[in-house]
Amino acid sequence: MSTMNISLPDSLKSFVDEQVTRRGFGTSSEYVRELIRKDQDRLHLRGLLIEGASSKLTAPAGAAYFASLRERVNRRARR
Template sequence: MSTMNISLPDSLKAFVDEQVSQRGYGTSSEYVRELIRRDQDRLQLRNLLLAGASSAPTAPAKDAYFDSLRERVRGGIKIQPKA
C-alpha cells in the first residue's frame, strides 16, 4: 500500500477527526479512503448515466416489464415480460 500525506487547515482536520470519532472509523485514513471510494462510485454512475443518455433510443418499456422487476425485487418468481 502506498502512502500519501496531505495538509489540511485546522478546521478541516477538526472535521475529519470528528467524523472518525462519530462515525466509527478507526483512523482518518479509513475515512479518507471511504470518501475516495464514494467519489469513484459517483463518477462511475455518472459515466453510466451519460452513456445511457447518449445511446440510441429503444422501444418504450411495457407494464409487464416493470411488473417483472417488482416480482424480482420482492423475491418472487422471475416473470418474463411478453412483447
C-alpha cells in the same frame, strides 16, 4: 499499500477528526479511503448515466417489462 501525506488547515483537520469519531472510523485514513471510494462510485454512476443518455432510444418500458423484471429479481432472491 502506498502512503500519501496531505496537509489540511486546522478547520478541516478538526472536521475529519470529528467525522472519524462520530461515524466510527478507526483512523482518519479509513475515513479518507471511504470518501475516495464513494467518489469513484459517483463517477462510475455518472459515466453510466451519460452512456445511457447518449444511447439510441428504444421502445418505452411498460407494465409487462417491470413485471418481468420483478419476477427475475424474485427468482434470484429465492436461490
